[in-house]
Amino acid sequence: MFTLRDTVSSLAPARQDDLGRTLYERFREEPDTLIVPVVDGEDRPIGIVERNAFFLRMAAEYGRALYANRPISALMDSEPLIVDADTELSEFTTDSLSYRASDLLRGFIVTERERYLGVGTVLALLQASNETNRRGVAQIARLAHYDPLTDLPNRVLFQKSLTEALARRARKGDQLAVHFIDLDRFKTVNDTLGHPLGDALLREAAERLRRCVREGDTVARLGGDEFAVVQTGLTDMAGATRLAARIVTAMAAPFDLAGHQVVIGASVGVSAAPYDGEDVDELLKKADMALYRAKGDGRGAFHFFEQAMDEQLQARRALELDLRRALQDGEFELFYQPLYHLGDERVTGCEALLRWRHPERGMVSPADFIPLAEEIGLIVPLGDWVLRAACAEAARWPDHVRLAVNLSPAQFRDRSLVATVVSALATSGLPAQRLELEITESVLLQDNAANMTMLHDLKALGVRISMDDFGTGYSSLSYLRSFPFDKIKIDQTFVRDILHDSDALAIIKAVLDLGASMGVTTTAEGVETQAQLDALRGQGCAEIQGYFISRPAPADEIAKMLGAEGERQSAPSVSPQSGDPPSPQAGEDGMSSSSPVAERTGEVSRGAAA
Numbered sequence: 005m006f007t008l009r010d011t012v013s014s015l016a017p018a019r020q021d022d023l024g025r026t027l028y029e030r031f032r033e034e035p036d037t038l039i040v041p042v043v044d045g046e047d048r049p050i051g052i053v054e055r056n057a058f059f060l061r062m063a064a065e066y067g068r069a070l071y072a073n074r075p076i077s078a079l080m081d082s083e084p085l086i087v088d089a090d091t092e093l094s095e096f097t098t099d100s101l102s103y104r105a106s107d108l109l110r111g112f113i114v115t116e117r118e119r120y121l122g123v124g125t126v127l128a129l130l131q132a133s134n135e136t137n138r139r140g141v142a143q144i145a146r147l148a149h150y151d152p153l154t155d156l157p158n159r160v161l162f163q164k165s166l167t168e169a170l171a172r173r174a175r176k177g178d179q180l181a182v183h184f185i186d187l188d189r190f191k192t193v194n195d196t197l198g199h200p201l202g203d204a205l206l207r208e209a210a211e212r213l214r215r216c217v218r219e220g221d222t223v224a225r226l227g228g229d230e231f232a233v234v235q236t237g238l239t240d241m242a243g244a245t246r247l248a249a250r251i252v253t254a255m256a257a258p259f260d261l262a263g264h265q266v267v268i269g270a271s272v273g274v275s276a277a278p279y280d281g282e283d284v285d286e287l288l289k290k291a292d293m294a295l296y297r298a299k300g301d302g303r304g305a306f307h308f309f310e311q312a313m314d315e316q317l318q319a320r321r322a323l324e325l326d327l328r329r330a331l332q333d334g335e336f337e338l339f340y341q342p343l344y345h346l347g348d349e350r351v352t353g354c355e356a357l358l359r360w361r362h363p364e365r366g367m368v369s370p371a372d373f374i375p376l377a378e379e380i381g382l383i384v385p386l387g388d389w390v391l392r393a394a395c396a397e398a399a400r401w402p403d404h405v406r407l408a409v410n411l412s413p414a415q416f417r418d419r420s421l422v423a424t425v426v427s428a429l430a431t432s433g434l435p436a437q438r439l440e441l442e443i444t445e446s447v448l449l450q451d452n453a454a455n456m457t458m459l460h461d462l463k464a465l466g467v468r469i470s471m472d473d474f475g476t477g478y479s480s481l482s483y484l485r486s487f488p489f490d491k492i493k494i495d496q497t498f499v500r501d502i503l504h505d506s507d508a509l510a511i512i513k514a515v516l517d518l519g520a521s522m523g524v525t526t527t528a529e530g531v532e533t534q535a536q537l538d539a540l541r542g543q544g545c546a547e548i549q550g551y552f553i554s555r556p557a558p559a560d561e562i563a564k565m566l567g568a569e570g571e572r573q574s575a576p577s578v579s580p581q582s583g584d585p586p587s588p589q590a591g592e593d594g595m596s597s598s599s600p601v602a603e604r605t606g607e608v609s610r611g612a613a614a
């Protein structure tokens with residue numbers, strides 16, 4: 005066996021490029037790692053293989069760079085060949101070896117999740133290669149079926165075991181269960197205590213799983229913190245329930261990691277044969293769906309597959325595909341809802357609210373797609389688009405009208421948020437003082453220190469920061485102390501109840517007092533009636549937002565309304581003679597084709613004329 009050091013130092017200095025040095029440094033940190041060099045037919049090193057998929061992929065890149073004798077940077081952007089995850093290792097027959105070897109020489113990338121395949125491929129390469137590499141074959145062969153960290157069967161062997169167990173089940177006529185297990189807080193352990201302790205945790209988790217099952221069952225590590233069990237010889241599902249519960253209990257017990265007591269827990273999804281199918285892929289897919297539900301139910305639980313999950317997942321997948329396409333196809337648009345100053349009696353700002361005009365579904369509410377966009381990471385490009393489009397629009401409004409934009413916690417995780425805001429302001433020419441960014445306390449709940457730094461950076465630009473949905477979270481008050489917010493927006497649930505719930509009124513009064521004592525503007529959201537407006541005015545509320553003033557409206561209607569307002573000499577009154585609440589037939593703002601927005605906007609204009 006060779007070390008990476010040997011491999012790298014055998015290369016001409018010009019070839020010891022940045023990537024080589026990176027690999028070298030990483031290897032120095034984990035010197036026990038199995039390293040096998042891969043050479044081409046003429047004994048030239050073309051890469052290395054290591055048990056970690058990251059290195060394997062880097063090795064393929066490295067080999068590609070060496071082969072082509074070009075700098076790595078020139079190759080990073082080229083199109084990689086992604087090997088199909090379902091390719092069977094048996095496909096690597098003698099005849100296909102040279103073909104596969106040439107693939108590596110051209111440079112292919114093994115996806116991170118399919119390590120076994122990478123190992124299998126390299127095995128094939130090694131077999132095809134010279135005597136030097138044959139020494140690595142035995143170790144690599146074991147890696148093709150076992151996870152080196154836990155010594156459990158890997159995904160390939162697991163699938164093979166499940167296939168065999170299903171065939172036995174069919175002969176005997178008994179039942180079988182597949183348990184998909186995902187550790188709940190493993191990533192936190194890895195991130196906070198480091199990878200060596202993360203590895204120790206995985207080894208201990210594997211040991212606990214081994215102790216949970218009976219002889220004849222198969223426990224496997226599928227990758228990362230995912231494990232699976234094939235439970236055989238069942239007469240009914242009670243046995244599967246007992247095993248799933250046993251696994252949850254075993255994983256809930258604290259792990260002792262070099263003196264650190266760590267509690268993580270696990271979620272389990274279960275599918276069963278013959279009820280959920282007789283096919284390996286189908287059973288795995290259904291156990292995975294059940295696991296998704298178990299995680300959604302708050303983790304540390306198990307769930308059996310139910311048909312409804314399949315339908316929900318299909319619907320979610322369809323929405324996800326549509327959502328990814330929608331941004332490219334320009335199906336998103338922005339509506340704006342005025343914020344009205346009760347003292348000045350004029351519109352002092354507008355909140356940008358995202359709308360999705362779907363070609364078949366019609367208007368889709370942001371409440372229905374923003375959580376999904378957050379989950380799949382699409383909120384970052386979508387949020388960028390919102391910021392840029394809204395700033396460009398607001399730059400055309402009168403100078404005293406601010407723009408409010410909602411930010412998701414996921415946009416803070418991206419770390420490029422401040423740069424995006426700077427760029428949106430610069431491109432649009434909107435002064436920073438006219439931009440208000442609305443965040444909820446969840447931004448401060450997650451990764452508090454980093455998010456707080458970003459908030460301070462944004463404030464330093466001159467941008468205003470509002471605390472949205474105030475009163476609905478866990479500890480809003482403590483968050484108010486932790487950051488100098490410019491505005492507090494009282495959640496609409498309190499405004500809705502202001503007239504008939506003394507608690508809601510008391511909370512609103514308290515928040516208004518708090519805002520006044522802190523010198524922070526307070527805005528009441530969701531004002532729908534004159535009576536609510538009067539009650540808020542009576543409590544000294546400065547600014548309101550809600551259907552009573554205007555529903556969210558398309559940009560051109562808002563521009564017209566602001567233009568009309570700007571032309572007025574006298575301040576408008578927001579006490580329409582009728583004082584009617586919006587019609588219940590009016591429909592959701594922007595969610596129907598006959599928008600009531602113009603009507604409500606007209607009402608503000610009518611107020612202006614009054």
Ligand SMILES: Nc1nc2c(ncn2[C@@H]2O[C@H](COP(=O)(O)O[C@H]3[C@@H](O)[C@H](n4cnc5c(=O)[nH]c(N)nc54)O[C@@H]3COP(=O)(O)O)[C@@H](O)[C@H]2O)c(=O)[nH]1
Pocket residue numbers: 341355356357358369370371374387390410411412442472473496529530531532549550551552556593
């Ligand atoms: N991260 C982002 N989140 C966004 C963006 N655009 C919207 N959102 C969030 O989606 C949620 C639902 O928004 P929407 O359906 O637009 O609802 C807003 C208003 O229409 C509604 N509203 C306003 N006045 C009234 C009223 O009088 N009655 C009533 N029943 N509803 C009213 O309230 C929503 C505004 O909420 P808020 O943001 O808390 O001010 C919502 O959580 C949006 O934040 C986006 O671009 N990015």
